[in-house]
Amino acid sequence: MQKLTRLVKRIEMKLGRTVSLSKKTKSFKPIERLIIFLTSIFIVLVSSHQNIINSEIIFIDLLKISLETFLYCSALIIVSKKENSMISFNQVILLLSFLLLAQVIKTNFEVNPIAIIVPPSLIISQGLGTLTSLTWVAVSAINWPDSTAFNNNDLFLITIISAIIVAIIGGKVRNRAQLLQLAIFVSLGVFIVESILIYDKTPLIGLENSLPIDKIYSQSVAVLVSLLITNLVMPIFESVFGLLTKARLLELADQENPILRRLSIEAPGTYEHTLLICGLAEEATRMIRGDVDLIKTGGLYHDIGKLHAPNWFIENQTEGTNPHEELDDPIKSCQILQKHVDEGLKIAKKNRLPKPIADFIPEHQGTLKMGYFLSKAREKGQNIEENQFRYKGPIPQSKETAILMLADGCEAALRAMDINATDKEAYQTISGIISSREKDGQLSESYLSKAEIFLIKKSFLKVWKRIRHRRIQYPTSKNNTFS
Numbered sequence: 001m002q003k004l005t006r007l008v009k010r011i012e013m014k015l016g017r018t019v020s021l022s023k024k025t026k027s028f029k030p031i032e033r034l035i036i037f038l039t040s041i042f043i044v045l046v047s048s049h050q051n052i053i054n055s056e057i058i059f060i061d062l063l064k065i066s067l068e069t070f071l072y073c074s075a076l077i078i079v080s081k082k083e084n085s086m087i088s089f090n091q092v093i094l095l096l097s098f099l100l101l102a103q104v105i106k107t108n109f110e111v112n113p114i115a116i117i118v119p120p121s122l123i124i125s126q127g128l129g130t131l132t133s134l135t136w137v138a139v140s141a142i143n144w145p146d147s148t149a150f151n152n153n154d155l156f157l158i159t160i161i162s163a164i165i166v167a168i169i170g171g172k173v174r175n176r177a178q179l180l181q182l183a184i185f186v187s188l189g190v191f192i193v194e195s196i197l198i199y200d201k202t203p204l205i206g207l208e209n210s211l212p213i214d215k216i217y218s219q220s221v222a223v224l225v226s227l228l229i230t231n232l233v234m235p236i237f238e239s240v241f242g243l244l245t246k247a248r249l250l251e252l253a254d255q256e257n258p259i260l261r262r263l264s265i266e267a268p269g270t271y272e273h274t275l276l277i278c279g280l281a282e283e284a285t286r287m288i289r290g291d292v293d294l295i296k297t298g299g300l301y302h303d304i305g306k307l308h309a310p311n312w313f314i315e316n317q318t319e320g321t322n323p324h325e326e327l328d329d330p331i332k333s334c335q336i337l338q339k340h341v342d343e344g345l346k347i348a349k350k351n352r353l354p355k356p357i358a359d360f361i362p363e364h365q366g367t368l369k370m371g372y373f374l375s376k377a378r379e380k381g382q383n384i385e386e387n388q389f390r391y392k393g394p395i396p397q398s399k400e401t402a403i404l405m406l407a408d409g410c411e412a413a414l415r416a417m418d419i420n421a422t423d424k425e426a427y428q429t430i431s432g433i434i435s436s437r438e439k440d441g442q443l444s445e446s447y448l449s450k451a452e453i454f455l456i457k458k459s460f461l462k463v464w465k466r467i468r469h470r471r472i473q474y475p476t477s478k479n480n481t482f483s
């Protein structure tokens, strides 16, 4: 399994898409596993029902077909889980439903094969990655039962090549305009290839070129129309199945988004802090080849919960006003800080933020200790458990959320540093904060390696050097517990 993980990662790197293989693979509930199993069985039945009807087929062949189909479904699920460790049950069902639909259509109806294979390959590559999409294309192509709809080898090859191109480019497309360009270029490509084939009369496969001339326009038009329709319905798939496409990520990162506008108006200090930590986190994520688009967007939403009470957070306080001092109750202060995580998750739910983005809200705080208020409580002689002064967690489950936690910790300290501080002093500050998070066990489930932590420190220093001349200082607590 480790070899498979390494192979997946290497292929991903070759394809230019970076994914978090660091997350623990999500396991499904027993009922979800049963539904996935039954759906796979249903695909097996649909795929082999024509063979069952055909009385000439012997039992052993039928068993072979069924076993193969079942293995294809399993392979598809394994690859999708490897590429998307936190893939949801709904997303697995979406993958299998596409396969089921493809099997039903190709065994019962005379539908253009491009319309069966190409649109799902685009949706899957956008939402679940290129590798999953390529596997889906392979499974739906290999698992091609006798069909009345499709028996032309050249057409089959053109369909598969179109689907592969869509799967590879679709995984890299960053906005809806590029998706439109992809639809136009792929259909144009199909048109040109088919024109050459008909003109030349040399078959790509086999001895005879049986590509009918009337198919030439219908094929290219089918690609164009199916991809355009897919583009139109993509937001529905994003919303219903929680697919996080690049286009969706960039839309969420638009700072004119109502939640982010509210943050900039109602909590300007938090907004400023957010932009700075996004800069730190983005550089570090690029350095370790993590998902830069994910962290840029997740970072923007990590502290949206502070909208519930902006003035209780130090970055929004003006000089001399600190409601925590007036409250003079460390336990209540600590509850107010924890509330920025709970409220953030509520806002995320209300605004239907995708789960990978919402994960940044609790995980950037992990189970960190609110040390400032803990020592205040001890000074007051209160009998308290240390756990009462810790965030509820969970600790970061991915490299991206871990980097955001580290950036969150370092930002205030770096901003509060003297303008004349040396690079060595800044690096020591960064190292000190990161080591304390490490020793506290906050990074233990993020799978960040020692080498990656070193690169993160170096990239934070690089960003600090870049911004130190235009930084704005705001008051910060000595032990950085207000973030």
Ligand SMILES: [Fe+2]
Binding pocket: 302, 303, 340, 364, 365, 483
């Ligand atoms: Fe926070």
Ligand SMILES: [Fe+2]
Binding pocket: 273, 302, 303, 408, 483
């Ligand atoms: Fe923060």
